[in-house]
Amino acid sequence: MSDKTVELDEVVIKFAGDSGDGMQLTGSQFSNTTAFIGNDLATFPDFPAEIRAPQGTVAGVSGFKIQFGNQQIFSPGDEADVLIAMNPAALKANLDWIKERGTIIIDSDSFRAKDFEKAQFESNPLEDGSLEGYNLIEAPITKLTKDSVADCDIENKFRTRSKNMFALGIVYWLFSRPLSITENFLDAKFKSKPEIAKANKQALKAGYNYALTVELLPSAYTVKAATLPKGKYRSITGNTATAWGILAAGEQANLDLFLGTYPITPASDILHELSKHKNFNVVSLQAEDEIAGICSAIGASFAGSLAITSTSGPGLALKGEAIGLAMMTELPIVVIDVQRGGPSTGLPTKTEQSDLLQAVYGRNGESPVIVIAASTPSNCFDYAYTAAKLAVEHMTPVILLTDGFIANGAEPWKIKSVGEMPSITPAFVSDREEDWKAYDRDEDKLNRKWAVPGMKGFEHRIGGLEKQEVTGNVSYEPSNHETMVKLRAQKVARVANYIPDVEINGSDDAELLVVGWGGTYGGLHTAVEAMQLNGDAVAHAHFNFINPLPKNTAAIFSQYKKIVVCELNNGQFVKLLRSELPQFDYLQYNKIQGLPFSKGELITEFRRLVEV
């Protein structure tokens, strides 16, 4: 270990390389190790839509950003302290996102003339002075990786493939992390290919030793463990947390799970995860299309399962008619929408809060459903669970909005137990009920009861045609239609009695209330906290419940002179607020670049708003 060990509070690292260079794996390994030694962290994987975009081009760069520290971390951070660039394209794509005097580690073997051309550098950045002011470390990573696996019995084409592990080894040394977590991972991953495991481990070790030995590196850093609440932790991504929240709800409610879905970026990992756990009575149907995905789930719901469909924006559009059917037949179903950049095919791998209006309004007729949004990778667990609970207790579709940013991002999660979650009581009809009618309603929640095939004496017919109040028979009677439209709206509106109030971070007399919803929590929280520490009078209200809104929303808004609604879209939540609570003036701050908010841009904007 270097004798010049420097202690840091928080660090941002960016791993970047070709889509085939294994940067996502490298980044997630660094995250796991970093979480394991007790730092808090947040990650942001950022990759192209193409599986293998043209090698060496800027379009093909795959990146993984992580911020970790000895305090609680709420976002993956903005500019990087350390950039690992496996080729010139990775350098070019990230040059504007490195801190002044930051460290850049490059693989000097991949910085040849033709590599610069591919990355469309006009001159060699290593020589033209454009990297002046950075701490540049040129390591012959490709060659040293090859040397380090010389004794491994592997095909030639695999000899340079472990260069990501070599680079990871360098970074492990730089931040004083142990190798063991990754070594164990490699042993498990390549259980049936021990020579491949060996090659990767040797490259990792070689990278670590290289960094330790050469004098290119100024010093090693340590980041002390964060002071997180006591308990048992693991690292979790939003998509995994979503899948587990659903599993937990199924177990708690004692319902079989049914997932009917169709693969779509960035939601497919939910399908992958649930498909691994069929032993929990999970039926996972990869349907022929998005519509069949949700329709099969509606069928399973009719038959008494906890029914889920998962998708992203384009898929939600296709599911619209079927959501209307579930709304009309008052069957429970959870629709998970992992939002991505839209419209149309849009930016499949980039994040955007694209679908709030579609979720709330995107169906024919008067078609209200519950809409909720998760706001961090780990609380996807809580909101997936809540979505399932609300669906089966209130007998309605629930749309859960997450997004690519929190779905793929990871953070440490204090592991919950199913037993500590709120109870779930599905609205099943009682066996003893006499003279039951299909659209009899609960007095408080206004939900109808769930009578499923197999229950003797409860045979009934439902469908998408308008229902007669109480009996559920088909009815075209004019006043009945109006009654039913209002009943269905009331039913969803009354959910407000069963959800928590929105909370405020900051004081009542702050000059500016920052309003956000869903996956922007980390960015907004980080910016607001920094300003509060600086003495700025800023408060933050973050919404997880979109429709209906929490009951105290108006009371909260009325306390502030200025309200700014911040969204990664062109202003969707603000439209909803303007129509639901028109008595307030709303400022808005929008970013529509497929990227999360950065702390710097938020603070600049909030300062401006406080001062005007």
Place this chain on the structure above:
Amino acid sequence: MEHLVEDKLTFKDFETDQDVRWCPGCGDYAILKAVQKTLPEIGKAKEDIVFISGIGCSSRFPYYVETYGFHTIHGRAPAVATGVKLANPKLSVWQVTGDGDALAIGGNHYIHALRRNIDINILLFNNEIYGLTKGQFSPTSATGIKTKSSPQGTVDRAFNPGKLAVGAESNFFARVIDIEPKKMIDVFIQAEQHKGTSLIEILQNCIIFNDKVFADVTAKDVKLDRQLWLEHGKPMMFGAENNKGLILNGLKLEVVTIGENGITEADILVHDAHEEDSTLHNMLINMSAPDFPVAFGVIRQVEASSFNDNVWKQIEEEKTNAKFNSVDELMNSGVTWEID
């Protein structure tokens, strides 16, 4: 929770209190009656039977059957039925659909239900026309038909539902006609007994928009010469004097008459519904008047494991090999750490 049927049910037990609202003279009435007479014969309690439909005249069907029923959205009934059957495989699940619902808007779900072999019965009412939207041509309408949306006659080619089904790996295909109630009941019972997707094409007359479309096979004077009712293991014989039959001539079917050109009954093809190779089944499905009789009855019935059985078999296997016995165990697995 499959239930025993305590008393023998009758067709009246399967009538609902709703007024049946098809046009007077519609072929759907006869099909409804045949279904209501079939259900007491399948040994299922009312609560264990589910009827699921899409949109169209035929899709009103569930409202008229006293079981569980779900009138869903256009074309999607196979997907809904798949979900119902997977969620509770003990249910007897019937899907009611029409030529527009199944073959136009729902074509994708139709072929994929058949491909997977989910154990449901699909009653496909084929009247070669759109009725509920008042008279446009459908994917099974004959080329050239003049309708409201094809005043000059269609230039579309038509689907043959059976050929499409066999192309989609269907294991059970039958064809019946709405004016043959006893034969309908017989085929419906066989469909229910078959494990896997049972597809029954029902030629159904739309008295308003496409009346007598099947007259060339149903008219009294030609009926016996133009209908071949197939039974597994029986020779493919038909005709007013039951002396006509089918033989294979090279790679083509040919109609022959016993006693002519030295043909005897022994030369006539014997129907093998269980043959996995669908070549001959396809030829039978494809026959049309006036050169050939139209094939009816169970044309193809090949045993194979059903999708729902395979799905649940896998779930049971996963339970036996389960790495985690509870969600808590799963969440606590892998790399975890304690913060004190």
